[in-house]
Amino acid sequence: EPKVTVDPAPSLLILHEPSAYFLNDQIQCPSTLSSYLLLVAHARAITEYFSSQESNPARSTSLLVFDSRLEQLKLPLFRVPSELAFDAQQERDNNPRPEAVLSTAKRYFDMVGTFQGQ
Secondary structure, three states: OOOOOOOOOOOEEEEEOOHHHHOOOOOOOOOOHHHHHHHHHHHHHHHHHHHHHOOOHHHOOEEEEEOOOOOOOEEEOOOOOOOOOOOHHHHHHOOOOEEEHHHHHHHHOOOOOOOOOO
8 A cells, every 4th residue: 555754744735727637538437516526625634634743733734726717617416327227318308417616616615716817
């Protein structure tokens, strides 16, 4: 099992453009809204772990996510079943509706900001 030693723990963990992974057409398994949130939640768990190892609260680890395509990113809430249990017409009618990731992220995270270039 691979192990990594980080001493001391970093003060800042940055996720840069995680939506690029979810917008990649090469991925075999389609992503869902929870896939994106789970990625960020795992990063948050890592920062919480690093912070718990510090005896000085001033040296806690923070998480920062830079994602320029978060406003445009829409993912379905659930995957379409792999086996066709329904007829083709019903399958078309039941395709999952993509949901905006930004509005969901605002519900779960401390701060979400968007910046517009001129």
